[in-house]
């Protein structure tokens with residue numbers, strides 16, 4: 001008996017306990033039977049907590065702590081990390097678990113949030129945490145409710161409120177919230193207004209280039225076939241790549257519209273693939289260059305706060321040579 005902690009007096013226990021609502025981002029095994037759980041909480045943003053004994057067969061908490069489950073938690077302040085003492089599912093988003101494609105999309109949106117956020121309370125305000133949490137739970141809900149994913153037939157229309165549309169919309173809003181809103185209305189190099197014609201997108205510049213500024217580098221890498229745009233892209237993510245006027249219009253639409261408005265757009269598989277390639281190139285660039293590190297984000301946010309513009313024109317990063 002001597003190695004078992006005596007129960008704390010009731011009053012002390014109450015003070016140590018607190019409640020949070022969260023979505024489980026991921027978990028890893030910890031010790032003999034425990035798990036370390038990464039959470040995105042509504043109240044405190046990203047947070048790690050320990051779930052004791054959840055790998056034991058009879059654990060009552062285990063089922064509530066799987067990735068992309070929305071959960072109510074009772075936690076106790078631990079010496080280091082908080083301990084999860086109680087977990088109750090708010091929404092398991094069951095439709096996301098019955099198809100591999102939906103599971104993959106849900107894993108992707110959760111991973112993206114995980115990689116763009118930090119366990120540092122000073123970095124985000126309570127308002128920002130709530131906005132990100134809302135975006136996350138809304139998107140999980142949209143993925144759950146979405147029509148069936150597109151078939152592989154290129155002729156088929158992905159359609160309204162498809163999982164693909166929910167994911168593309170999420171990427172755009174997330175980039176906005178974390179300070180990397182791409183510039184889509186004026187050339188990020190010369191400032192010229194972007195005309196209704198095919199353009200270039202530069203991950204390094206964080207937005208669109210006009211044909212004059214974009215073509216010298218893009219000409220070397222221009223894919224022969226529009227369809228090959230994503231898969232056969234040989235050059236590094238930092239190079240400018242072509243973006244069709246249609247794709248640009250969709251990105252602008254996602255940037256400016258509510259989801260209800262955005263979901264009226266019809267996304268064909270080919271267009272979806274082009275948008276996916278552009279967003280992936282940009283996101284990969286931002287993440288690989290460490291632009292999502294706390295110090296960089298603080299700087300970006302400071303710049304945003306100092307900027308009166310609402311159009312996003314002044315949010316472009318400084319040009320690099």
Ligand SMILES: [Zn+2]
Nearest residue numbers: 187190210213
């Ligand atoms: Zn230009």
